Amino acid sequence: MxxxxxxxxxxxxxxxxHEHEHVMxxxxxxxxxxxxxxREARRIKVEEDIxxxxxxxxxxxxxxxxxxxxxxVNLMSSPGSGKxxxxxxxxxxxxxxxxAVIEGDQQTDLDAERIRATGVKAVQLNTGKxxxxxxxxxxxxxxxxxxxxxxxxxxxxxxxxxxxxSFDLGENRKVVVVSVTEGEDKPLKYPDMFAVADLVLVNxxxxxxxxxxxxxxxxxxxxxxxxxxPIFRVSAKTGEGFESWLMWLRG
Amino acid sequence: xxxxxxxxxxxxxxxDRSERDGFxxxxxxxxxxxxxxxxxxxxxxxxxxxAARGTPAEGARLDFTHRPGTGWCVDCAAxxxxxxxxxxxxxxxxxKWVVTGGEQMRITELEVD
Numbered sequence: 102m103x104x105x106x107x108x109x110x111x112x113x114x115x116x117x118x119h120e121h122e123h124v125m126x127x128x129x130x131x132x133x134x135x136x137x138x139x140r141e142a143r144r145i146k147v148e149e150d151i152x153x154x155x156x157x158x159x160x161x162x163x164x165x166x167x168x169x170x171x172x173x174v175n176l177m178s179s180p181g182s183g184k185x186x187x188x189x190x191x192x193x194x195x196x197x198x199x200x201a202v203i204e205g206d207q208q209t210d211l212d213a214e215r216i217r218a219t220g221v222k223a224v225q226l227n228t229g230k231x232x233x234x235x236x237x238x239x240x241x242x243x244x245x246x247x248x249x250x251x252x253x254x255x256x257x258x259x260x261x262x263x264x265x266x267s268f269d270l271g272e273n274r275k276v277v278v279v280s281v282t283e284g285e286d287k288p289l290k291y292p293d294m295f296a297v298a299d300l301v302l303v304n305x306x307x308x309x310x311x312x313x314x315x316x317x318x319x320x321x322x323x324x325x326x327x328x329x330x331p332i333f334r335v336s337a338k339t340g341e342g343f344e345s346w347l348m349w350l351r352g
Numbered sequence: 353x354x355x356x357x358x359x360x361x362x363x364x365x366x367x368d369r370s371e372r373d374g375f376x377x378x379x380x381x382x383x384x385x386x387x388x389x390x391x392x393x394x395x396x397x398x399x400x401x402x403a404a405r406g407t408p409a410e411g412a413r414l415d416f417t418h419r420p421g422t423g424w425c426v427d428c429a430a431x432x433x434x435x436x437x438x439x440x441x442x443x444x445x446x447x448k449w450v451v452t453g454g455e456q457m458r459i460t461e462l463e464v465d
Binding site: 142143144145146147149150151152153154155231232233235263264267268289293296307324325326328335346 | 354357360361362364365373375379380382386390436437438447448450451456457458459460461462463464465
């Protein structure tokens, strides 16, 4: 038996060594001989989504929320669009419903403090160096919250228009907030985020008289990447446009 | 840089498989990326190198197969290829199309030792 390749014949006509050449980045040609046959790498079929683990945890969150009878909304936007101010006014307007909040930020529990001032229970998640919430983090927060029949859970994601778009948290709806102090072209610059929105809120419309901002153009750009998603113009400061938003939440 | 989290996802799958399929080291990880997936391959490679350290995925090469984005154009009533989410329909130049494919990011195969 051949000790190198393990074949049964006493003699055989294949070579174990082989000569080959590489072309290096600078154009040099390197030629050398391997004295043993290269071992065949084993191939394993996988066919698994890279986000499979997150998605499995998200499915678990969805089940926990459904069993509790709580409807979860994931709020996403760039930093400074007014998510927390919007949330505070929203919570104050929904006093008749059981409410809970998960706040996501890289650092501090400043936002959770603002929420708690309304009397609503809030859990702050700090992602450290992370740029988004994932389903595992949300799952760790759920047992710390009062999830009640007919309740609403708001998850305020890390302010970021890129990364949070890819991570299912187990929420029922994704809401993207964009403010009129940003550009009308935000939906085109960050299409992955707007493409997953179930609803788009255009915030800070109370500032429109002081700005050269074309809301219709922004809305047209939203429709281009997410045809069919409703768009509401709101002001978290004055409460303008809140009827539609609250009705959407109650519906 | 959510690619770091995605890279960790790849390493988790390799580690899981190394236990199940009994291999010590992955040499190549074949990844299928849709053109409409929210991923930058270079950032994924960068994140993977550090996430793989000390695991059976250490030193493995990521091999990408790109899949085109596809959409259904409402006005053409046809499936069309699209490069980005804000592309115009290549047939009619319109904007009324919806994504039908090319969002995947999945591991298809491993080459292992």
